[in-house]
Amino acid sequence: MISLEEFFAAYKQELLATVILIAVLFILKLVLTKAIRKVGRMSDIVEARTLLITKYVSILLTILGFGLLTFIWNIKFKDVGIAFASVFTIIGVALFASWSILSNITAGVVLFFSFPFKIGDRVKIMDKDIEGEEPYLIEDIRAFHVSLRKDNGELLVYPNNLMMQKAVTLLYKDEVMYEEGT
Template sequence: MQEFLFSYRHEFVTTAITFGLLLILKFITDKTIRKIGRISDIVEARTLLITKYTTILLTLIGFGVISFIWGVNFREIGLVFSSVFAVIGVALFASWSILSNITAGVILFFSFPFKIGDRVRILDKDIETEDPFLIEDIRAFHVSLRKKNGELLIYPNNLMMQKAVTLIYNSEDALNGSVEA
C-alpha cells in the first residue's frame, strides 16, 4: 500500500489541488451568480437553476482535468466516448430546440430586461392578440405569460430572444403607483 501511495504521490497531490481549486471556483461562481441575481432582483429559483448549470459544467471540467492528471489513455476510452457522443448528438440534433431554450434561458438570466410581474407585448405574427401579457414565471425552457382574461401562454425562451418584446410597464412602477395595472 505504501509503495502504491509513494509511486502515485504526484497524482494524488495534483488531484487534491484540482479538487481544492474546483471548490474555490464553485464558491466564487455561486457567490457571483447570487450577487447578480440579487442586484438584478431575479427570483431565487432562477438563480438556483443557473447555479446548477455552472456546477454541472465545473464537474465536467473537473472530470476532464483529473482524467488528464491520472494519464487516462484517451485512445482506449475514445471509442466509448465517441459512441456515446454519437448517440447523444443524434438525440440532441433531433431535439435542438431543447438546447436552444436552455441556452436562451441562461442568456435571459444575465441580460433579460424584464422581470416576473412585468407586463409585456410580444410582436409575433403567430400570436393573434396584441393584448399585453403578465410575466408569471421564467423557467429554463419557457416563460409563462398570462392575459387579463386568465389565458396562459407558455412561450419558449429562444423565441423571447428572437422576437421583439415591448415593455408595457414593469412591476416596480406598478408597486410605486406610477403606472396603472
C-alpha cells in the same frame, strides 16, 4: 498486489494534482455561486432562477473537472476510444434531436444575466403567430419557457429562445407604466 504505500509513492504527483484540482474547483464553485446569487439579488430575480443557473454552473464545473482528471491521470484515450466514440455518438444524436431544448436553456441563461424582463412586468410580443394585441403579464421564467398571462386569464407558455428572437416591448415594469417619449 500493490500495497497502499507503493500506490501513494507511485502516484504521488497525480494524487497531489487531483487534490489541488478538487480544491480549486470547489473554491471556484463557491465564488461563482456567490457571484450568481449577488447578480440575482441586485437584479431582483426570483430565487428559483438563480438556483437553476447555479446548477448549470455546477454541471459545467463537474464536466470540466472530469476532463482535467483524465489529463492528470494520463488516461489513454486509445484504450477507451470505442467507449468514448459510442457515448459521443449517442450524445451527438441526442443533442441534435433536442437542439430546441438546448437553445431554450441557453436563452434562459442569457435572459438571467441580461435580465431585460422580470416576473411581474407586462410585455407585448411582436409575433404574427400570437393572436391579439393584448399585453401579457410575466408570471414565471423557467429554464425552457416563460409563462405569460392575458388579463382574461389565458396562459401562454412561450419558449425562451423565441423571447430572444422576437421583438418584445416592455409596457409596464414594477407596476409603473412606461410613457412614450420618456
